[in-house]
Amino acid sequence: MLITRLKDKEVIESLITTKAFVVNCHGCKEVSFPEEEANELQKELMAAGKLTGIITTDYVCNPDNMKLRLERYAKEIEEADTVLVFSCGIGVQTIAEYMPEKKVCAACDTYPLPGYQGVTPLEHDCDQCGECYLNITGGICPITACSKSLINGQCGGAKEGKCEVDHNMECGWERIYRRLAQVGRLDVLKCPVQVRNFATYKDLSNE
Amino acid sequence: MRITEFFDRGEFVITAEVGPPKGTNIDGLIEEAKEYLSDISAVNVTDNQSSVMRMGSLPVCIALKQAGLNPILQMTCRDRNRMALQSDLLGAAYFGIDNVLSLTGDHTTLGDHPTAxxxxxxxxxxxxxxxxxxxxxxDIAGNDLVGEAPKFAKGAVVSPCSDSVDAQIAKMERKIMAGCEFFQTQAVYDSEKFASFMKKIRGMGITTPVQLGIVIPKNAGMCKYMNANVAGISIPDEMIQELAADKEKAKSGETGLAIAARIIRECRPYVQGLHIMAMGWESKVPQLLEMAGLK
Known part of the structure; x- marks a missing residue:
């Protein structure tokens, strides 16, 4: 199982430049999604005129399925500067790859729970590390795409774009840099210094 | 002494590095450093360089300090978590080690403890x-320290001839934002590429001092190895041929020193200092400085 938790309201609002399109994933049954909280927040954002549309689907990480559904909302997506994805990290990464020109953001953090983790495509991986970094990396996960799981940028080990650990693997931070350049978001690399938070969902519940 | 003070005075700051041994005896290392490296601004001590386990950087820094040299503590993030790094920084401050070079570190799988x-x-x-x-x-968790706070000259590295130089510059900017006060570069063999890197960062408004990184090329084999395996290094073919042309001259260091001195002269107008990674050729450092017109 895994559990997704909404990021703080202020954080989510700060991700929207002017208008956002929302994708909710009601997932696989292995994900525990904060449906009511998400609905409430989205209603508020809609009332404030900050959303162009909302789609609720399952398995956004299935690209064929997701593509068919999103095609029907082409206009609403076009009107939005941001696509806000309420899902686990894999859903966000799948949509970011599907829309490489668009600013795709994660509205949730994902934590692991014991038990079956569900079936997800092999192209993307979510470590369920809690605090999700996809919003400062253009939707490419620095935890799973970088051998050192670096969150402040590229190390000096990449050669000809390949990782020092695995020469068949592209440097995750090169991909991130390229994606950010493509969507005109290189300014996010000026965000404050990131220090990883290794707190688990259990730690948070005990707070 | 913090090397930022030398930069502030406008001095051309020369440093070199030494690597601790895989063992408990550092008498030879200290003697060599005293003999060949006591005239320069500071001496870097590597930290389990290339992910190969050796004596720690901190004890060697302390020994160098006691021998009258000015050490720079290299710290990688590969082997210690934030608690261990901070306690070592406090320990360094106690012993008067006030220059620290911050590195992410090579991955464990590249070294001699690949299962660590x-x-x-x-x-x-x-x-x-x-x-x-x-x-x-x-501390990094926000807790108060007791007594006088430490003060470090905080350095980092950058790879100016990297094939992903834009991503490197983005990282360089983050390092400056985090508090970096000086940079030492990866080994440079292409003066033109280096000059355009320096012009680019200065044009972007980056004013932090940069020390040109030099690895003295020992022979053609070493160059070919570095070209194939070391990130951010590309040695031009002509240079490799220069080394291969006369094996005796390469062996004695004559060719390598001439190449290194030439790169230093070509790059000197763009930098505030020089960092020599002699890799066992520490004894040739004084000669290199002389040939480069720095002595």
Whole structure:
């Protein structure tokens, strides 16, 4: 199982430049999604005129399925500067790859729970590390795409774009840099210094 | 002494590095450093360089300090979490070690303990940020330190001839944002590429001092190996041929020193200092400085 938790309201609002399109994933049954909280927040954002549309689907990480559904909302997506994805990290990464020109953001953090983790495509991986970094990396996960799981940028080990650990693997931070350049978001690399938070969902519940 | 003070005085700052041994005896290392490296501004001590386990950087820094040299503590984030890094920084400050070079570190799989757990709890950027917090009397979790806060000259590295130089510059900017006060570069063999890198960063408004990184090329084989395996290094073919042309001259160091001195002369107008990674050729450092017109 895994559990997704909404990021703080202020954080989510700060991700929207002017208008956002929302994708909710009601997932696989292995994900525990904060449906009511998400609905409430989205209603508020809609009332404030900050959303162009909302789609609720399952398995956004299935690209064929997701593509068919999103095609029907082409206009609403076009009107939005941001696509806000309420899902686990894999859903966000799948949509970011599907829309490489668009600013795709994660509205949730994902934590692991014991038990079956569900079936997800092999192209993307979510470590369920809690605090999700996809919003400062253009939707490419620095935890799973970088051998050192670096969150402040590229190390000096990449050669000809390949990782020092695995020469068949592209440097995750090169991909991130390229994606950010493509969507005109290189300014996010000026965000404050990131220090990883290794707190688990259990730690948070005990707070 | 903090090397930032030398930069502030406008001096051309020369440093070289030494690597601790895989063993308990450092008498030879200290003697060599005293003999060949006592005239320069500071001496870097590597930290389990290339992910190969050796004596720690901190004890060797302490021994160099006691021998009258000015050490720079290299710290990688591969082997220690944020608690261990901070306690070593406090220990360094106690012993008067006030120059620290922050590095992420090579991955464990590249070295001689490939099955070890790679840590990377912090990275080169967050370690710099952590040092600033210690200087402000706090640890990285926000707890107060007791007594006088440490003060470090905080350095980092950059790879100017990397094939992903834009991503490197973005990282360089994050290091500066985190508190970096000087840079030492990866080994440079292409003066033109280096000059355009320096012009680019200065044009962007980056004013932090940069020390040109030099690895004296020992022979053609070493160059070919570095070209194939070391990130951010590309040695032009003509240079490799120069080394291969006369094996005796390469062996004695004559050719390598001539090449290194030439690169230093070509790049000197763009930099505020020089960092020599002699890799066992520490005894040739004085000669190199003379040939480069720095002595």
């Amino acid at each position: 757990k790679p840590v990377f709890d912090l990275d080169s950027v967050s370690l710099l940020y952590n040092m600033v917090q210690l200087e402000n009397g706090k």
